[in-house]
Amino acid sequence: VQLVESGGGLVQAGGSLRLSCAASGIIFNIWPMGWYRQAPGKERELVALVTSIGSPNYANSVEGRFTISRDNAKNTVYLQMNSLKPEDTAVYYCWYGGSQVYWGQGTQVTVSS
Numbered sequence: 001v002q003l004v005e006s007g008g009g010l011v012q013a014g015g016s017l018r019l020s021c022a023a024s025g026i027i028f029n030i031w032p033m034g035w036y037r038q039a040p041g042k043e044r045e046l047v048a049l050v051t052s053i054g055s056p057n058y059a060n061s062v063e064g065r066f067t068i069s070r071d072n073a074k075n076t077v078y079l080q081m082n083s084l085k086p087e088d089t090a091v092y093y094c095w096y097g098g099s100q101v102y103w104g105q106g107t108q109v110t111v112s113s
Contacts, residue, residue: 002025003096008092013112014083016080016082019109022075023096032097035068037090037109038090047079052072067079067080087111
């Protein structure tokens with residue numbers, strides 16, 4: 001099983017980034033996928049989830065700024081992040097909510113003020 005994230009980086013406040021998570025070795029299209037993040041000194045927190053049919057749910061802190069989506073044909077989940085704030089700085093982890101949960105290795109997102 002592999003969840004490989006990409007798209008992180010350094011961006012100025014107000015900017016945008018798009019994270020991708022390519023999955024392999026799992027049954028992708030019937031289980032929810034999501035993104036979590038962990039900032040230094042803080043617990044890992046939910047950012048967004050998407051059901052198998054594409055219905056999204058967001059943390060209050062990112063509602064209206066972030067968009068989660070999935071392409072079941074490509075076994076990939078995306079997180080479009082707009083209007084980024086310094087408090088969005090964290091390591092972002094892809095999450096697979098199947099009968100067994102899997103995590104990606106994480107990708108760093110740094111938002112400068």
